[in-house]
Amino acid sequence: MEPILLTGNAAAAWGARLAGVDYVPAFPITPQTEIIETLGAWLDSGAMPGRMVTLESEHSMLTAAGAAAATGVRVFSATSSQGLLHAMEMLYTVAGWRAPFVLVNVSRGLSAPITLEADHNDVLAARDSGFLQIHCTDCQEVVDSVLLAYRLAEDTAVRLPVMVNLDGFYLSFTREPVRLPDLAAAREFLPPFDPGSMRFAASAPQSQAVAVLGGSPYSYFRYETHLAARNAISVYQRIAAEFESRFGRERGAVEAYRCDDADIVFFMIGSFASKAREAVDRLREAGRRVGLLRPRLLRPYPAEIIASALLGVRGVAVVDQNISMGQGGVLHTELAAALYGRGSAPAILTSFIGGLGGREIAPQEFFEMAEVTFRAVDEGRSPPPRLLYTETELRELRKLQSVALAEREQTSPAGRATP
Amino acid sequence: MASRVLGTALFRSGFTVQDAPKYGAERRGAPIFSTVRAARGTAINERGVIHNPDLVVVADDTLLTVPAAGILQGLEQGAVVLVNSRESAETWQHRLNLDVQLVILPAAAEVEDRAELPHIGATCAGAAASLLGVIAPDVLAAAIGEELAGLGELVVEQNRRNALAAYRAVQDKKGLVREGKAVAAGDYTPPAWVELSVDDVGIAAPDVRAVANSVQVRTGLWRTLRPTIDYDHCVNCWWVCSSLCPDSAIRVENNTPIIDYDHCKGCMICVGVCPPHAIQGEPEYLAQQREAQSADTGAGDNNGTDTADG
């Protein structure tokens, strides 16, 4: 099929349509709303069979999604930011049910302060929930990942819900050429959902998600969920290989771009990773041996694949579009944990916090992150983490502060005059 | 409650103490467990279940024979088991066939009334204090005052009397309990850790595909009072008692109500609602004694008795 121009949100909706989802519990939130509106229009016009229900909250939406999946239908849902956090209790809960379905998250910064633009703290807050996570860099990956996500979630060796993440604005509202798999090919790749023993029916009564007493059975069920998630690495690789042979697009668990002879690599997820890809090309032109390593699959964490891609690499510049308060970048922490104790690991990991709340990352900043990392490799010591924030930005912020402050003082009853 | 009295008494006697209740899913009326640890001078780092107790106090002897209760697990030679029972130490020694020192609490309050039940805790604590040999009677009395203060002076007094009587009753065995030793690190049995396999989701999710298998749980053990139907007076209005029994423990056969003693929790609702007063309540132990006697004499006593169910 010829490529057409689609936004990331439209690509996500197409993913659901091609997957032949039966049921879409929904709730609006910017920048995700377009996904459910698109699906709603298709369902209303009969372009696609199935049923959509708008719940009264994301907490309810996730409950309905998990319950429907546990009853035996194919479920799709989407949310973002505050919505994902509002549903947090149910993310853990439905993963514990082992209910397979797909949830698209359109990443957006968390309140407070409230904002609309991209930032990964929302999706990373769900990293321990039992949902698997696939992260996208462009709109093509969005539609492909939704199909891959269903195969992964429903695989009998996995049986867990999967989240597909795309960044607000940079993908959600951005049109790019996308090749849509045709319906027949999509169906061949993704056969109908077979719920196995998990369903509700008069002749097959069962009590699902019952309480346990004591740490021993609890440990068993929780660890089984973990083992199923670990299983998902090889299952994903198998599915991605099949996807590539059918559709010709490489979708492995980790993208390694020009890493083979690289001295240093950027390590990041999300839409800004394509900016890093661009920077890698420019740096290569300037004679610097730089690459990009980008996990598509963040849960389960493909530690072995990452470690072997880093063989021979001397320094890694980790760019985190998130921040764990009081600790720093989540990707940086996790990469350090995955590499620690491996003799072959790169000696230097540098940590950069950039792109919070959709803040741009300029090409020069990528070049400079590379230089800082090269220097650290030469000196044999990692510098402290750095927030990507310029003098100009700080000056502008100071102006905002003076406006905010002046406003308060002018209206104060004490009538203190400010110069 | 017993554990808190004992804990406070040991604490007031100069020991470092740790006491804790253990919660299960069961609600009021179900058997409960608690633990007390005491050490001289040193901090107590161990927590949770006591694997090899030096003293086990059993307030309800019906629990002794229930394997699931696990009361006698981990008892090492020389450990002491204090049982509140109407039966003799020899009987229990014979029944349980264990190399432990059994002490019977003869002052066992005959619990005819549930309101009396709380006193059992203080009584047991009194006897236990005596067996430990390191708690003086006045310290025990003070501990009871401290722990039960919220219940009013009358209750405190009643409990004090019971506890001190129990203390005296086992005085000949004062100090019978000896201090246990910590697990040695030099020579230990390593835990048999296993690798969990990735099980099929059909068994690896917390789902139950059996139906109504809760009947395997014998909640009849909770019972301290037993309802018995006098069929001579029963007028077969089964819809009264069998609908109102919360626990589905009265089934109906040929218009006749039959109590399922494996599950009857002894709430006595049926006793109160039966229009012709055909259901009598009595202490469970009396009913059991009666049963034992009739079994000895070979006379069948089938009045509403149904222990084979479920």
Place this chain on the structure above:
Amino acid sequence: MSEIISRMKDLPSAHLLGAGTPMCSGCGGLEALHQIYDVLGENTVFVNAAGCMTLLSVYPFTPFRGSWLYTAMASAPAGAQGVRDALDLLIQQGRLPPEEDLQVVVLTGDGSAYGMGMSATSGAMDRGLDFIYICYDNEGYGNTGQQYSSATPHGAATATSGGTGGFPGYKKDLFSIWAAHQPSYVATVIASEPLDLAKKIAKARDMSGPRMIIALSPCPTGWDYDPRESVAIGKLAVKTGVWPLKEYENGTVTHTRIPRERPAVEEYLKTQGRFSHLFRPQRNEALLTEIQQRVDRYWAQAQ
């Protein structure tokens, strides 16, 4: 499963809910549930919110002959939505024979129904969800030790209202809030009146749309009385007019029992430790009068 229940003799004699559950001895909520289960039968899926009843199914046991799904405290009605929609879809698509269909039943405590789960319940009614909602109302957060909820009656002592006046708030009128949504059916029941209960549940069973039931559930543990009194206290709640038995249908509220000679409400209050501070060390005349007046006013308006 659709036999008519009009006399005591018509009450189900086969009890479907398995014994051996860990509910308290004398639990008025379990008493109601087992009566309800006898009428609804096993072709049901109970969707539960956190509360005492969550412990009905503790691995590997269940008292149910039909199905069960535990969700969370706030969203059981949303779980019911997912199950109902999925069953409809499967039947529509021919993947599930219609005889495999299940009645979807939400089971929650008052803490969920009157509080945390209220918006999920309201949403389910707005959407006309085809389900039955059973709220067993023990007038507090029982599972966590009976703290006050918005179902706690005025003056009751709870773990978080132990002052001299007890709970300062007033029991929320959930019946009216639910009825304001104009669902297919709303009813109050109590296990101590099994015939009234069974009639209403049978009626709800044979209807469609949102069918909402509140069962006042005397709770020996939380209300502080001897378990044997559960039925007597339930009967007093009805006789004194504290718990009106009624139903809403087609825009009309009907009382299914109008207590003629209402004994003083204090006859009911006296039976429970949670109200003992109204009588000891001395009578709290003002509070007792206020409670009585509110009940009187209710019945004056109802007639």
